[in-house]
Amino acid sequence: MTLPRDPKPFPGSGLLHPVMLGAVVLLILNDHVFKERWPSWWTGKLSDVAGLAMFPVLLQALWEQAVSRRARAFRPSRAVLVGAVLLTGLCFGATKVSVEAGNMWSWALGGLQWPFHVLRAWLGGTRIPGVLPTRHTVDVTDLFTLPALLVALGLGWRRSAHETPAQPG
Amino acid sequence: MNGTTQSPSLETSSPTPAPRPRLLHWAARLVLIAACAGTVATSELMSDSVFSPEFVGEPVTLTTEAPQTTRDIVVRVSSTEKHSDVVEANVRASLVARWTPADPNEKTRPWIRVSLLEGEESSESRTVQTFPPASDTQEYEEFGSLDTNCELTGPCEWLTHVRFEMQPDGPRGTVRFEWKTMADAAVRGMDEVPAGFNVSISAP
Numbered sequence: 553m554t555l556p557r558d559p560k561p562f563p564g565s566g567l568l569h570p571v572m573l574g575a576v577v578l579l580i581l582n583d584h585v586f587k588e589r590w591p592s593w594w595t596g597k598l599s600d601v602a603g604l605a606m607f608p609v610l611l612q613a614l615w616e617q618a619v620s621r622r623a624r625a626f627r628p629s630r631a632v633l634v635g636a637v638l639l640t641g642l643c644f645g646a647t648k649v650s651v652e653a654g655n656m657w658s659w660a661l662g663g664l665q666w667p668f669h670v671l672r673a674w675l676g677g678t679r680i681p682g683v684l685p686t687r688h689t690v691d692v693t694d695l696f697t698l699p700a701l702l703v704a705l706g707l708g709w710r711r712s713a714h715e716t717p718a719q720p721g
Numbered sequence: 722m723n724g725t726t727q728s729p730s731l732e733t734s735s736p737t738p739a740p741r742p743r744l745l746h747w748a749a750r751l752v753l754i755a756a757c758a759g760t761v762a763t764s765e766l767m768s769d770s771v772f773s774p775e776f777v778g779e780p781v782t783l784t785t786e787a788p789q790t791t792r793d794i795v796v797r798v799s800s801t802e803k804h805s806d807v808v809e810a811n812v813r814a815s816l817v818a819r820w821t822p823a824d825p826n827e828k829t830r831p832w833i834r835v836s837l838l839e840g841e842e843s844s845e846s847r848t849v850q851t852f853p854p855a856s857d858t859q860e861y862e863e864f865g866s867l868d869t870n871c872e873l874t875g876p877c878e879w880l881t882h883v884r885f886e887m888q889p890d891g892p893r894g895t896v897r898f899e900w901k902t903m904a905d906a907a908v909r910g911m912d913e914v915p916a917g918f919n920v921s922i923s924a925p
Contacts, residue, residue, distance in 0.1 A: 564749035567756060576752060580759040588767075603760065610756045617753065664761045686763055 561628045561711050563616035566609045569707055575606035596689065597697055604644060604700035609708060611636035633708040637701050648694045658688040767809070768911045773904040773920040781885050781898040785823075785831075788889040791882050793925050796867060796904040799876040801917025808877050810867040810906035812837060812922065818859045822894035830857075831891030835898075837865035838882040873908060873915065880925065 559565070566572060579602040587595045612632050620626045646653040666683045778792055798808050818833050863883075871877035887896045904922045908915060 562746060562749070564753050565745070567752040568745065568749055572756075573752065576756045576759055580755070580762075583759070583763050599763075606756060607760065610753070610760065613749070613753050613756075617750070661761060661763060668762070 561626065563620040563626055564613040566616075566628070566708055566711055567606075567613050569609075569711070571703060571707060572606055572609050575602045575703075578602040579606060596691075597694065600644075600694050600697040601700040604640065604697055605703040608633065608636035608640045608701065608704035611640065612708060628708070628712040630709065630712045633705065633712065637705050637708075640704075641698060641701050645695060645698070647688065648690060649692055651690050654688045654690040658686050659683070661686040661688075768908040768914045768918075770905040770907045771914055771918055771920045773922045775901050775903050776922040776924075777901040778883070778924075781900065783833075783885055783887045783896045783898070785887075785889065785891070785893045785895075789884070789886045791884045792900075794881050794883060794902055795923055795925050796879045796881060796906075797876060797919075797921045797923075798871070798873075798878075798906045799917070799919050800873050800915045802873075802915040803875070804873040804908065804911070804915055806873055806911055807909045808871050808873055808906050809909055810871075810877070810879065810904060810920070811864065812867060812879075812881055812902055812904045813862055813864045814883055814900055814902045815862050816860065816898055816900045818861075819897045819899075820857045820859075820894060821897070822892055824893065827892045827894065829892045831888035831894070831896065833859070833888070833896055834884075834886040835861075835863050835900075836882075836884040836886075837863050838884060839865065839867055839879060867904075877906075 567576070579599060582595055582598045582602060586598065612628075615632050615636070616626070616628070643653075643657075647657045648654070662683050665686065773796070776794060778794070781790060781792065783790065794812070796810055796812055798810055814835065814837060816835055820830055865881070867879045867881070871879075883900065883902065885896075885898055902922055904920055906918075906920045908918070
């Protein structure tokens, strides 16, 4: 399979795909606008779909940015891609079927958000808040959104296929 | 997998690749940061706020000799449905302060200060300083967020202090405060107010 018109990949370039950009925008809009204005089953699922489509590529991009010092020698790794997809799927699945895993995720996200809450409190001159868990719904029906991982897998696979024509044999 | 089976084809097939525009690299980093932020900064569902009835406190009078006093109020939030979700509550005080100088010819005004304090918190945390009012009457509001580490597994209760102060070394006279407070509360992580959700504010 040759994809001569695909731009040459570079570290993190997977996130520049229009579908990924759309997923990031959708995730942010849904979390901060749609859910507040139209809280419903659909907006809950929309975040899962956008997140699952985007998150493996985000993990892959983080990996690529961390390990790929020399862009000229860069090559997208399908191993990393598949690993990111599997990791995302397993963690997502665990948080949707296990209350304990869901709580861990809520507290982990709350911990990551905490420095920003501290900064806001500090700038506003208010009391420094404690770490609070984020909202997380343990809902098995969210597993129906898992196929969204195929978006990340498909786009990532195609991105790494950019290399295929030049491979000997 | 690709990472282990591919040959270093890029370098052999294009030994002098065109330099990747820096703009694209920076765009990728920017999207990376946005995606990380979008993942971490998930919104929190928040129920509509429920307001308490107004609590009108007994008027407070400060004098140059007794320039400070505190009144306690209790904010209670309860629900017939028990939840592990966190309650977020706020309290606000509306005040009218009237200055009466001991000497009718006194032109300077003392500063006055009202603080909403939660628990034993120090006065530095939530203080709004007002400067000498231009007239003998001054209206304003003080707003404070209460500790949010309260889950709806049982009734939530916050003891809040309203501290009134006037300049101790200022012009002699009295400041009389008429004040009332109101609380509101919402539940984080819920899109609807739980059944039997009630917010009240009263003296202890």
